Amino acid sequence: MSHIVDSISFGAIVQVRDRLLEQQAKGRKVLRLESGDPSFSIPEHVREAMEKALRDGHTHYTASTGIPPLREAxxxxxxxxxxLKVPTPDHIVVTNGGMHGLYVLFRALLEPGDEVIIPDPMWTEIGENIRLGGGKPxxxxxxxxxxxxxxPEAIEAAITPRTRGIFVNTPHNPTGAVIPRQRLQAIVDLANKYNLFLVSDEAYEHVLFDEETHTSLGSLPGAEERTFSVYSMSKTYAMSGLRVGYVVIPQKNILERVKKLVRCTINGVNSVAQWGAVAxxxxxxxxxxxxxxxxxxRRDVxxxxxxxAPYLKPFKPSGAFYLWAQITEDWPGYQGARDDWSMTNYLIDQAGIGSSPGSAFGKAGEGHIRFAFSCSTDQVEEAARLLPQVLSAA
Ligand SMILES: Cc1ncc(COP(=O)(O)O)c(C=O)c1O
Structure with a gap:
């Protein structure tokens, strides 16, 4: 029998990044549209708060669930x-990024074989964290x-006697789709009908375009007691490398499990980063x-x-910083292949442009490609100039 961790991938985006860095090392200019890391520096007052924390000697162990001023903020x-309707700051646990928040939540929520419904395509780490928790995406x-x-109709059709929860992500990675309030309410109603938990990943809550607004699933009627919400400082404040996220947990038994998991995995997030997060x-x-x-x-450009560009049918995102596109039937392919990897490889080799093959996000992502516009505006503009030319030459 294989070990549970053996089922986890090394990540397609990492493969693309390694190839781009290889090209860069050979002196080639590369455009980093493969991964979702904000190009911006952290706000100045956040940097100053971190410098002050260092000067003030905030370099010791903290409460493993987070420093009180951060949990209160x-x-x-x-x-x-x-x-959200949690009664006290005790219901909030600071985690090592949203990623770690997802890990501890699924670990605390799932029993072996429990099913969790997830969108497909979806950022790979969701299914992987569900599996690490013993569950089945x-x-x-x-x-x-x-x-x-x-x-909601498609979600209901996927419910089985083993279903324990529904995972929701809006704005969505990789498509940038935003789920409107009414549809979120219908998902909450399903969770009530079938007695399921909800995990709401709101990492991109502040990356919204046009007149779009964000609705937090846990704020909707009927969701208060069954919704576990995950947030991140990575996208909102460009603090991706500082690794601060947090989870909001309404149920006491799950909260206790998460506290234990946080103590045994990280025993508290980096203290200086937490002071930055307070600011x-x-x-x-x-x-x-x-x-x-x-x-x-950047999205518009x-x-x-x-x-x-030929061979692509792009979807206009309402949030997050990804452009998701279908690869059309007439794509001639590259190096004898016509799948989504072939387009990703073609763009790296011919133009040094990074992207993520859609299949990395699940079966439904096959035949798609994702471009992240979180790298600098200059890089996005240059990629926008090059992409129609390079694809026309395929
Ligand atoms: C959908 C989604 N959720 C959560 C995260 C977690 O980000 P972090 O661990 O940096 O907080 C990401 C990061 O890319 C994401 O795309």
Missing amino acids: LFRKVTQENG VPVRLRPEDGYQYL AVNGPQDATRAMAREYQY LYAALEK
Whole structure:
């Protein structure tokens, strides 16, 4: 029998990144559209708070669930901004990024063989963290003709006697689709009908375009007691390398399990990063808004380019910083292959452009490609200039 960890991949994006870095080392210019890491520096007041924390000697172990000022700041944020109804800051646990939050949550929620419904395509780490928790991810296909929406009817059709929960991600990685409130409410109603938990991944809550707004699943009627919400500082404050995220846990027994898991895995997030996070949450939010405006500009430039390019049918995202596109039937292929990897490989070899093959995000992602516009505006503009030419030459 194979070990549970043997079923986890090394990650397709890592493979693409390694190939790009190899090319870069040979002196070639590369454009880093493969992964979702914000190009921006952290806001100045966050950096200053971290410098002060170092000077003040905040370099010791912290409470493993997070420093009290951070949990209090997050409590204010999730109750006032997200509309969650947790009674005290004790229901919030600071984690080593949203990723670690997902790991501890699924580990705490699942028994061996429990099924969790997830969208397909989906950022790979979701299915992997469900498996690490002993569970089984059950994919529900998102279709281009539905605007890649996570449809309650499709979710209901995937429910079996082993289903324990539904995972929801809006704005969505990889498609950038945003789920409207009414549809989220229908998902909450399903969770109530079948007595399921909900895990709501809101890592991109502040990366929204046009007039789009974010609804937190846990704020909806009937969701309070059954929704476990995951947040991240990585995208909101460009703090990806500082590794701060947090989970909001309404149920006491799950909270206790998560506290134990956090103590035994990380025993508290880096203290200096936590002081930075306090400043980020309590301070002015204009840097977050400015980043969203810049992402929207990049989206528009890249979308216009992909609309002009042959072999791609792009989907216009309403949030997150990814452009998801279908590869059309007439794609001639590269090096004897016509799958999504062949386009990713072609773009690396011919133009040094990074992307992620859609199949990395699940079966429904086959025949798609994802471009991240979280790298610098210059790189996005250059990729937008090159992509129509390079693809026309295929
Ligand atoms: C959908 C989604 N959730 C959660 C995360 C977690 O990010 P982090 O661990 O940096 O907080 C990511 C990161 O890319 C993501 O795409």
